[in-house]
Amino acid sequence: MQEQKPIVIAQDVHKWYGKFHVLRGVSLTVNRGEVLVIMGPSGSGKSTFIRTFNALEEYQKGKIEIDGITLGHDLRNIEAIRREVGMVFQQFNLFPHLTVLQNITLAPIWVRKRSKAKAEETAMQLLERVGILEQAQKYPGQLSGGQQQRVAIARALAMQPKIMLFDEPTSALDPEMVREVLDVMLQLAQEGMTMVVVSHEVSFAREVASRVILMDSGLIVESGTPDEFFQRPQSERTRQFLSQIL
């Protein structure tokens, strides 16, 4: 069955920023329905790595296959993959000139060619799901950070992605807003969404991750279930990292 094939297969991925070797041969497979949490110090390449999954970053060596499509220089493949991969950014990146509703319906209308009515209907369902239905007609600048990030999640979901990438989704939030975003992500994970999350939220990782990974200096240094990762880490680097964040 095609469905059983991993959704992400990354093999020996290398990337350089000029002379700086950011990714030094990263290999990873993500299975459908999996919730993967990637941790690591800043500059370890974790954000860069997940941004290669939808070609926001190019890689110079290795191979990445998303949902059976090889990510290379083929423009059509890149577009096809971007339609299937949802992404949530640290800085939300909502479109400030559009209302919440327009933010969510933009891509379904212009990329998926849905009718406006159909797209709005779906958008309202999503807004209800992330708990901000009453904000549909407001502009992003009128919302709190937590609300904005929930709109960003709804916007990505509106494209009905097969996998969702989260790039430090709670790092730019005030502490009291972290929970509301994590709750939405938690719910999403329980509904069976495949997720790759770059985050330092230990409670989230413990609660929902099927696997936790530690990246350091462009390499994966630890990979295991939350239990293995937090209780019985294999590498000295992981123990050192955990001692600093726990």
Place this chain on the structure above:
Amino acid sequence: MSNNQQPNNPKLNLWRDVRFWRFAGQFLAVLIAAIVVAILWGNLNRNLQQLGIQPGFGFLNSQAAFDIGETLISYAPSDTYSRALLVGLVNSLRVMVVGIILTTIVGITAGIARLSDNWLVRKLALVYVEIFRNTPLLLQLLFWYFAVFLTLPKVENPISVLGFIRLSQNGLELPGIQFSPEFSTLLIGITLYTGAFIAEIVRGGIQSVSRGQWEAAASLGLKPGLAMRLVIFPQALRVIIPPLTSQYLNLAKNSSLAVAIGYPDIYLVASTTFNQTGRAVEVMLLIMTIYLTISLIISLVMNLFNKSVQLKER
């Protein structure tokens, strides 16, 4: 314990009251302006009296007795000066309106081209901008007129561009419309000159939109063209519009350089009028008022447009 704070003192001294000083500042400014205007006005009247000139706009109803080469509304030399000036105004408005539309198209195209991924397109746009931005407009107009339009072939065998644009010494001909060489020169001149400035404004505006917006649009599957149109450009407009307004105003005022190539705009008709009547003060007042009115209308429209693209933050 001494307490020099007087939080609720009802008898605040006048010279310590911030409201008094705000009012006094306004009052002083108005007073100075009024005095200056009164001095200038008195000076003008005294000088005119010494020269034996009675100021007044009665001359506008006399016969103009000069011909105008290009008219959109009916006109004959037997018509009045006011009719002649109206003909000039219509000619000016025609070149301003068409010029603003064309220069916007040219400027946006060149501004986006400056950021193209294509090396050749990027460099061509750069060359265009640098040449037209860095040479005097007057020179460019004379170039278009003498080096381009007057060296074109005779009307019998025009140069055909794209099959429907015909260029000859008679000017520019589109199906159904004929533009004189003077109008064409002025239009092309101010369009390309202003377009070069607008290109830089558009480029700056687009670059002011954060990279995250491009990334968010791309991650949703929007192709670069759509991302530009739906996400980036509408946000760039916030930054573009105020300096764009200045460029529209420059274009409107620069259209008075028509006088150099003999296109009968309001300024050319007005200068003929004051040469013939000697009514320099009245004519200058008149055309200054006209240019001022046009500029204020442009500003007003652009300010309304500007308001409509501002972000709602709360």
